[in-house]
Amino acid sequence: MNFHKARILPAVFAIVALLFAGSAASAKTFKMAIGDAQGGTQWALAEKFSELFTEKTGGKHKVSLFPNGQLGSEQDTINDAAMGTLDFSLLAVNNITPFSPTVGVLTLPYVILGLDDAVTLTHGEVGKELVENTIRDAGVRIIGWAYSGFRVLTNSKKPVATLDDLKGLIIRVPKNEIMIATYQAWGCNPTPMAWSETFTALQQKVVDGQDNPFITVSAMKFYEVQKYITTIRYIFSLEPLVISEAVFQDLKPELQKAVLDAGQEATLYSEQYLKDSEAAIIKDLEAKGMEISAPADDEKEWIEAATSAVWPKYYDSIGGKDKFDSIMKVLGR
Known part of the structure; x- marks a missing residue:
């Protein structure tokens, strides 16, 4: 009996070890690049997605989060995802527009009013079309959206209420043609700059200001280097969560479903997160010494200058004037 056990037990252990090794080998930890620091809507969406994805895969698969540009600039991470060397990226929508121009409709000034x-736009037919376009144009698939609220202008020099007040200020903008054109329409010569360089540039006074949502201003601790906020509300900041299309197509159908379902649920979570957190964040920024004011005359001169100069210039890149009109019709305007 002991002789048989001595022969059988090693064989049993070997089989168990092989099964365990096979299971471990099939499990994967995916990498997600995140443009913003911890504490903002990007981080909230990423954490929720990671939690949901692990839950939907029975704990087998995980997502490691790399915030604050640790894996490169937001545009670099799109390139990496397109090549299949990065699994997920969560970034500002303006940084995907250079790769898939039709997404630029979401960055046209004063198109999204709330x-x-x-x-x-992101949940309906427009959003579905933009998903297909980014797969075709950029090699990445949008699977979720973070809603961060309106971009507001911050600066370290003075209160800004009119376009005249804006003159003379050096404002950092993303490397995005539409946003650059908007500031130029306002009579300002903006400075395009990578997101990863922005805090240092503000700190060293290379630039005077920038624009981002309240939540991002807080998460990035811009209150340490900026004093004034103007609620220009010209772009509603959206951050798509994308997966490399090459990576997505390599996944088994059940994993593809887990990715899509987790993205959809995380998107709904982000919507509620913004509703629940923005007011408190605004109060906290004021408590930290930031002065918040609105543009003069209900922003009329800002709106007129931007829409008259920028909208016609980018009709073709987003699919034509008819496409623009159809999107405005979806919005009831």
């Missing part, structure tokens, strides 16, 4: 507009 969270409801943002949800309508």
Whole structure:
């Protein structure tokens, strides 16, 4: 009996070890690049997606999060995802526009006038079309959206209420043609700069200001280097969560479903997160010494200058004037 056990037990252990090794080998930890620091809507969406994805795969698969540009600039991570060397990237929508121009409709000034507009476009037929376009153009698939609220202008020099007040200020903008053109329409000569360089540039006074949502201003601790906020509300900030299309196509159908379902649920979570957190963040920024004011005359001169100069210039890149009109019709305008 002991002789048989001595022969059988090693064989059993070997089989168990092989099964365990096979299971471990099939499990994967995916990498997600995140443009913003911890504490903002990007981080909230990423954490929720990671939690949901692990849950939906029975704990087998995980997502490691790399915030604050640790894996490169936001545009670099799109390139990496397109090549299949990065699994996920979560970034500002303006940084995907150079790769898939039709997404630029979401960055045209004063097209999105509130969270409801943002949800309508990203959840509906417009959003589905943009997903297909980014797969075709950029090699990445949008699987979720973070809603961060309106971009507001911050600066370290003075309160800004009119376009005249803006003159003379050096404002950092993303490397995005539409946003550059908007500031130029306002009579400003903006400075395009990578997101990863922005805090240092503000700190060293290379630039005077920048624009981003309240939540991002807080998460990035811009209150340490900026004093004034103007609620220009010209772009509602959206951050798509993308997966490399090459990586997505390599996944088994059940894993593809887990990715898509987790992205959809995380998107709904992000919508509620913005509603629940923005007011408190604004109060906290004021408590930290930032002065918040609105543009003069209900922003009319800002709106007129931007829409008259920028909209016609980019009709072709987003699919034509008819496409623009159809999107405005979806928004009831």
